[in-house]
Amino acid sequence: MHVPFLIIGGGLSGLAAALRFARFLPDVLLLEKHSRVGGLNSYYYRNNRLFETGLHAITNYAPAEIKNAPLNRLLRQLKIKRRELDLHQQIGSEVRFMGRESLLFSNDFGLLDTEIASKFPGSYNRWQHLLQLIEEYDPFRPAPFLSAKKVLRETLADNLLTDMLLCPLMYYGSSLENDMDLGQFVIMFRAIFLEGMFRPGGTIKDILDLLLSHYQAHGGKIRTKAAVSRIISSGKRVQGVVLTSGEEISCDYLLSTIGSEETFALLHKPCPLESLPRLGFVETIFELRPETSLPRSENRTIIFYNTTATFSYQQPQTLVDFNSGVICLPQNFQDLSPSPFKEVRTTHLASYEQWHTLGDGQSAYNSAKEDTALASREVAEKILGNFAENIVYRDTFTPLTIERFTAKKQGAIYGNPVKIKDGDIGYNNLFLAGTDQGFLGIVGAMLSGVSIVNQHILPRL
Amino acid sequence: MTRDEIKDLILEIIEDIDEDADFDALQADKPLRDQLDLDSMDFLDIVMELRKRHKLQIPEEDYPQLATLDSCVNYLEPLLTDA
Numbered sequence: 001m002h003v004p005f006l007i008i009g010g011g012l013s014g015l016a017a018a019l020r021f022a023r024f025l026p027d028v029l030l031l032e033k034h035s036r037v038g039g040l041n042s043y044y045y046r047n048n049r050l051f052e053t054g055l056h057a058i059t060n061y062a063p064a065e066i067k068n069a070p071l072n073r074l075l076r077q078l079k080i081k082r083r084e085l086d087l088h089q090q091i092g093s094e095v096r097f098m099g100r101e102s103l104l105f106s107n108d109f110g111l112l113d114t115e116i117a118s119k120f121p122g123s124y125n126r127w128q129h130l131l132q133l134i135e136e137y138d139p140f141r142p143a144p145f146l147s148a149k150k151v152l153r154e155t156l157a158d159n160l161l162t163d164m165l166l167c168p169l170m171y172y173g174s175s176l177e178n179d180m181d182l183g184q185f186v187i188m189f190r191a192i193f194l195e196g197m198f199r200p201g202g203t204i205k206d207i208l209d210l211l212l213s214h215y216q217a218h219g220g221k222i223r224t225k226a227a228v229s230r231i232i233s234s235g236k237r238v239q240g241v242v243l244t245s246g247e248e249i250s251c252d253y254l255l256s257t258i259g260s261e262e263t264f265a266l267l268h269k270p271c272p273l274e275s276l277p278r279l280g281f282v283e284t285i286f287e288l289r290p291e292t293s294l295p296r297s298e299n300r301t302i303i304f305y306n307t308t309a310t311f312s313y314q315q316p317q318t319l320v321d322f323n324s325g326v327i328c329l330p331q332n333f334q335d336l337s338p339s340p341f342k343e344v345r346t347t348h349l350a351s352y353e354q355w356h357t358l359g360d361g362q363s364a365y366n367s368a369k370e371d372t373a374l375a376s377r378e379v380a381e382k383i384l385g386n387f388a389e390n391i392v393y394r395d396t397f398t399p400l401t402i403e404r405f406t407a408k409k410q411g412a413i414y415g416n417p418v419k420i421k422d423g424d425i426g427y428n429n430l431f432l433a434g435t436d437q438g439f440l441g442i443v444g445a446m447l448s449g450v451s452i453v454n455q456h457i458l459p460r461l
Numbered sequence: 462m463t464r465d466e467i468k469d470l471i472l473e474i475i476e477d478i479d480e481d482a483d484f485d486a487l488q489a490d491k492p493l494r495d496q497l498d499l500d501s502m503d504f505l506d507i508v509m510e511l512r513k514r515h516k517l518q519i520p521e522e523d524y525p526q527l528a529t530l531d532s533c534v535n536y537l538e539p540l541l542t543d544a
Contacts, residue, residue, distance in 0.1 A: 024509040067479070067498045076478060077502055454505050459521045461512075 002250045003029040003221075005457065006241065008228050008266075009257035011039020011406075012442055013434035015208070017255055017449030018222075019078050019215040021457065026219025029249070031241070033227040033407055038208050039257075040406050040413055040435075041442055047393045049341070051285060053405070054413070055204045056328040056345060057197035057302060059172065059188075060443040061089055061107050069195065070443050077450045084210055086201035088333040090301035093197065095164045096383065098307045103164055107196030116161070123158045130155045134190070139183035142421065148185035149178070163311035168192055168304040170313045171326050171347070173440035175414035177277055177314040184419075184438070191441060197301065199333050207442075231256075231266045231430070238430045241266075253457050257434035257449065260416050260425060261409055272426075277315050278412035280352040280399030284376045287393040288342040294329070296385040301332040305383055313349065319358075320372050321349045322379050329384075344387065346376045352399040352410040360400045369396045414440060423452040431456045462541040467534045474510045478503050489530040511537070515544055 005021055007014045010032030018030045036042055041054035062069030064082055075082060092106040101119055105112040117124050133155065152162040166180065169188040174180045180188070200206050212222065230242040231254065240250035256263040264271040297303075306324040313324070325348040331339055358365040373396045377388060399411030408415065419438030423431040431452050439448035462470070468489075475482050475497060482497050493499060507527060511517045517540055519527070526536040 024513050068500060073500065073502060077506075451502070454502055458505060458509055 001247070002240075003027055004252045004461075005029070005255070006249060006251035006253070007031065007255045007257065008241070008263075009033075009039065009434065010037035010222065010224070011257055011434060012041055012211075012445040013437075013439075013449035014039070014255070014257040015211045015215065015449070016074070016078060016446035017257070017433055017453045018220050019211055019218070020450045020453045022215050022218035022220035023079060024458065025461065028220050029251075030215075030220065030222040031226040031228060031243075031249075032222065032224045034405065035224050037212065037222070037224070038204060040402075040408065041204050041445075042208070042405075043203060043205050046395065047287070049287075050203055050205060051287075051395065052204045052330075053397070055199065055442070056172075056326065056330070056347075057090060057199050057333075058443060059191040059195065059197055059441045061087070061196040061198040070191070070447055071195075074443055074447050074450065077454075078211075078214065078446070080210065080214060085207070087198045088201055088336055090197040090199075091299050091332045091334060093168075093302040094300050094304070095167055096303055096305045097160065097164055097167075097311070098305060098382075101160060101164065105193060107198075109194055112193055120158060120161050123156055123161055126156045126158070127161075134186050134194075137182070137186045139186040140421075141183075143183060146182040148180040148182045151182055152185075159310075163306070165189075165193075166313075167306055167311055167324065168302075168326075171304055171324075173414060173444075174313065175279060175412065175419075175435075176417040177279065178312065181419075187444070188440075191444070199330065201336060228266055230268065231263070233267055233427070233430070236426065236428045238267075238427055252429065253460075254430045255449075255452065255457070256430065256432055258407060259409060259434070260418075260420055260432055260436040262407065263425065263430075263432060273416060273418045273420075276417040278352065278410045278417070279313075279315060279414060280350045280355070280411050281347055281402070281413060282320050282350040282372055282376070282396060282398050283345060283347045284373045284394060284396045286344040286346075286377065286380075286387065286391050288344065288387055289390045289392055290339065290341055292342050292387055292390040294342075294344075294384045294387060296383065297329060297332075299329075299332050301329060303327040303383055305379075316349055316351050316354075319351060319354045319368055320375070322375055324348070325376075325379065327380050327383060341392070344380055344384065346380050348376060350399050352403075352412070355398045355400050360404070365398075365400075369398060372396055372398075408435070423448075423456060462538075462544045464534050464538060467537050467541060468530060470514075471507065471530060471533050471537075474507050475499070477510070478506045487530065492528050493530060493533075494528070515541060517541075 004027040007030045060070045062071045095103045103115045227244045228241045229244045232239045261271045308323045328345040402411035415435035433449045433452040437448045
């Protein structure tokens, strides 16, 4: 079989790349290893209902009239109407450093600005300088690594405020320990603080189904349960792929969205990138009775918390680091229809190594999962109020679970700390999109797929 | 195609990219991108639509010739004589 354009990976970047291409030429085939598309942002059925994986909130909210906002550019590129998405904005979120300070923020940037003026009055002028720097900085211009933490500490001269601003941005998209590239910081700051967060009225499945239906309406083809075992290459050209079934598919252009190291492994080539520690996470979903009241949550959408004097964002020495994390309440978005359940979702940094040592599915592993859920619940209850008695179902994902279902190496959801911004991995007709290209989040992942197709493939056809 | 037909074709493609595009104040000799809030990603859609609709292969080095409505017409006129 031969296709002009072949894509490996049916996550959001692969789906968006496929749809972008299919709008002009239907000769595209998307290969997904699993039975379901979505990659990191997918879903599963348990306890008679659909549970989302990955999705807390979608960053980059923008009203329709801001035409050059990433969300609106993306929708134009994919020819999807805003009204097809059913967008619901967050109610409001919080960065809470326990016993120290709290900052509220929402999709109205004025809230964060007011919070900083009242809680960090001595730093307010410096905060304005930071905003100016962010406005003027072009994060898409190729530039060497510049430490965002260093720039923030110098600009703000306040380590607590620096950590409080970095905490949500790191948790929602940094693959690097304890720091971010300044360009990445600017992208994330705009996505989370200047733009904001939203979610679909339904579930991630609606977004995935919408992308698939547009793609298939243009004539694009998809194969699920189609895992690639090898990419066939000679010199700087790839000829196609071999599936685990033994079938060969040749192509003119190949796009890989599965990660840089993962792609080199399929090429049977050593990965030329520097190897830095990858960040693993654990996530627990607590499904609660619908009448559960969480009075101390104050209808927050997301709470990014930290309990220690210095915020640390790194691979822990233990299974899980409960000192900081993210608590998401997916029912707290504006104007959602009443739901028959409530959820609390918690995320913490975790050590892939430690979980791996326990061994997937072994009794020590299973009891560590139980302990993780309990410890995470205790932390969340300190912040939200007690809900243990109202839990009807819970499930915990470890870095091993994430690796198994998303094929992300070591379950590191934000991928390789070294990003390849232009998608060029040294081949004439093979390019990289997705997590390791460097755009993160759901809107970012889709823009990654679109921009790599725009940059490297459409102009050459 | 006549020059007017080519102009209509370009405007139709732009309207397809952005249904709210406002052509009332459009100056034919000024860059389309600045006047219509188009970015380079949108701009590629014009090229791809011309390919899809009229089998026109526009090489990357010629993209600057599509900058204004007038330059689009000048560039496309010899290519679309039989269209």
